[in-house]
Amino acid sequence: DAGVTQSPTHLIKTRGQQVTLRCSPKSGHDTVSWYQQALGQGPQFIFQYYEEEERQRGNFPDRFSGHQFPNYSSELNVNALLLGDSALYLCASSPEGVRGNTEAFFGQGTRLTVV
Amino acid sequence: GESVGLHLPTLSVQEGDNSIINCAYSNSASDYFIWYKQESGKGPQFIIDIRSNMDKRQGQRVTVLLNKTVKHLSLQIAATQPGDSAVYFCAETPGFQKLVFGTGTRLLVSP
Numbered sequence: 001d002a003g004v005t006q007s008p009t010h011l012i013k014t015r016g017q018q019v020t021l022r023c024s025p026k027s028g029h030d031t032v033s034w035y036q037q038a039l040g041q042g043p044q045f046i047f048q049y050y051e052e053e054e055r056q057r058g059n060f061p062d063r064f065s066g067h068q069f070p071n072y073s074s075e076l077n078v079n080a081l082l083l084g085d086s087a088l089y090l091c092a093s094s095p096e097g098v099r100g101n102t103e104a105f106f107g108q109g110t111r112l113t114v115v
Numbered sequence: 116g117e118s119v120g121l122h123l124p125t126l127s128v129q130e131g132d133n134s135i136i137n138c139a140y141s142n143s144a145s146d147y148f149i150w151y152k153q154e155s156g157k158g159p160q161f162i163i164d165i166r167s168n169m170d171k172r173q174g175q176r177v178t179v180l181l182n183k184t185v186k187h188l189s190l191q192i193a194a195t196q197p198g199d200s201a202v203y204f205c206a207e208t209p210g211f212q213k214l215v216f217g218t219g220t221r222l223l224v225s226p
């Protein structure tokens with residue numbers, strides 16, 4: 001059983017550009033969350049998708065948007081990239097329900113560098 | 116591999132010692148508290164969780180203690196091994212839609 005898979009693993013973009021990151025959830029998981037992890041810090045919640053809708057959003061600007069597909073996979077889009085967007089972007093999948101977050105599985109992340 | 120963090124608090128122990136990693140959380144309404152292990156170049160990996168109505172839970176070589184009075188969480192690792200070297204994060208769930216992570220602690224285990 002493949003766990004959470006993310007692509008690409010590394011990415012270098014220029015300020016002002018746009019980027020799309022992809023995530024395939026663990027089999028049986030229908031909820032996908034995205035986190036941003038800056039160097040030396042814990043992951044910060046960006047948003048969560050369930051039933052193809054954004055269900056909750058953290059304190060991130062509208063430049064960060066996402067999408068969930070019928071097969072539960074998800075994309076994270078970031079527009080007008082800033083140097084400060086450089087980080088490890090983590091996708092976590094979980095089953096729906098009260099204990100969903102305690103059963104969250106994380107992918108290995110996409111390392112985004114903005115130059 | 117990627118470095119998870121360069122300036123994290125660090126706990127250095129000898130192989131075979133017991134390790135205790137501490138965490139302060141912020142939201143009294145959180146239902147669950149979770150410990151994650153993050154190795155270089157990887158995403159966080161679930162270790163153990165504890166529900167807010169408990170004060171202790173044991174797993175294999177790990178024990179989590181919860182003190183809601185002072186909003187404190189600790190992870191005890193028995194007989195620490197070199198493979199335990201990683202960054203450890205606590206997380207809380209203020210509503211089941213997201214995890215809120217604390218600052219991490221780097222654990223270094225010397226053979």
